[in-house]
Amino acid sequence: QQILNLTASEQTFLDKLDEIHLCTDPDWMPYEGIDKYGQYTGIMSSFHQVWSEMIGKPVVLVKTSSWDESLKFIREKKCDVLSSAQDIPERRDYLSVTNPYISYSLALATHPDIPFIINLAQVKDKKFVMVKDYAAIKLIKNNYPGLNIVEVNSAVEGLKLVERGMAFAFIDTVPSINYQMLAHGISHLKISGVLIEHYNMSVGVRKDLPLLLSIYNKVIDATSEEKRQQILNNWLSVQLQYDADYSLLWKLLAGLFIILMLSLYRYRVIHRHNTELKAVNKKLVHMSKNDQLTGLPNRYYLHEAFQEALQTYHRYQHQFSVIIIDIDYFKKVNDTHGHVVGDEVIKKIADMLSDNLRDTDIVGRWGGEEFLIICPETDNAGAKAVAEHMRQLIADADFGLKPGNITASFGVTEYNKNESVDECIKRADMALYRAKELGRNKTIVF
C-alpha cells in the first residue's frame, strides 16, 4: 500500500473494507473466464491478483453466467468492480472506469482466400459478426455507421458463422481470435486485417465508490511496464492445455469390442456348423459304405475290400478266398412270418457272421438275403472250414420261428491268379448255386 501513496480518505475507505467483490466475463478467454473448477482465470485474473496484493485486500469472485449478468450485478451493487470494462455512455450512471491498463487492436477473421484488408471501408457492404454487449461493438458502430453487424453470444459462435460462409468476417481483438480458433479447432480462418480501432481495457468500478476508483487508478499506475509485459507474455505464450478427449478412444474400443464379439460369434457359428458338417459327413461316409439294416459293409465297400485283397495278393502272393452265403428258402420266411421278422433273421445272421469270424476276415451284405466274406491269407480248404463253421452255427441257432429252422447255403472259392474280381465271384456264385441244387444247408467249394 505504501507505494500507492493513498490519501487519508482512501486509506480510511480501505480500512473499512473487508474484501473487494469482483464480477467478470465468464467466457472471454484469453482475457478472462471462469474455468471448470469455478476459478477466475485469464490475463485479467493475473492483473487482479497483483492489484489485490498491492491494495492488501482479498478480491473475491462473484460468479455470473454471462457478461450481461455481470453488468446487471454491478448495477445492483452485488459486486464492486468489473474486471475489465469500457467507458461507454450507457453505463455511466452506474459505472466509472479507470485509466486503461492494456490496449489491443481489433482485427478481422475471414476465410483464408480473402486478400488483406487495410480499411473496413473496403468491405463495408459485407456482413460482420461481433459478440453482443461488448463495448467494441459500440466503437465499431460509431466509427462505421450502417455497417451490417450480426451480434452473437460468443466468439466461437461468431467464428463458426464465418467458417460456414454465413458471414464475411468476425471482429474481435487479435489474442481473442487466436485463442478461440485454437481452443475450438477452427483452422480454416485467418486474420486478414487489423483495424485502427483500439480496444482499451480498464477496471470498471461502481459509480458510488469513487475512492475505490481512485485506489484502482493508483494501482494501475503503479504497475510497472515490466510486470504488465510479464503477465501478457505468460498468457499469450501459453499453449492451450486440452483435456484429453477420451471419447474417441472409447468409441474406437467399443467398435473393436463389437467387431471382436461378432467375430467370436461368427467363429462359434462356423465352428458349430463345421462340427455338424463333420458329423453329417461321417454319417454319409458310413452310410455310403455300410448296409442300413445290418450295419455290415455294403456291396460297394466289399468291392473296395476285394481290390485291396487283390493288390496284396499281387504284391505278396498271399492267397485269399471268397465265401458267398445265401439264406435258404427265405421267401418262405417272409411269406410265413412277414417282412419284419425276415429283417430280424437277416440281422441275426449278420451278427452271427461278424461275431464269429476272424478280425482280418471281411464280411458284408452282398444283396437281399446274401452275404459275402473275404478271407485273407486263406485257401479253399481254410475257407471251407470257415464256411462249414458258420453254416453249422446258423443251422443250430434258434431264431424263435415255428415251424422250422433257418439254414443257409455256402459257395466257396479261392482267388486264381490273373482272374478278375467278377470271375472269382462268379465262381463262388456257381458253387453256391450247386449247394442249393444239392439240397441247401451245404458248403460247396469250386
Ligand SMILES: Nc1nc2c(ncn2[C@@H]2O[C@H](COP(=O)(O)OP(=O)(O)OP(=O)(O)O)[C@@H](O)[C@H]2O)c(=O)[nH]1
Ligand atoms: N425281409 C427281407 N426280405 C428280403 C430282403 N432282401 C431280400 N429279401 C427276400 O428274400 C427272398 C429271396 O427269395 P428267393 O431269391 O426266391 O430265394 P429263397 O426263397 O431264399 O430260396 P433259395 O435261395 O432258393 O433258398 C425274397 O422274397 C426277397 O424279397 C430283406 O432285406 N428283408
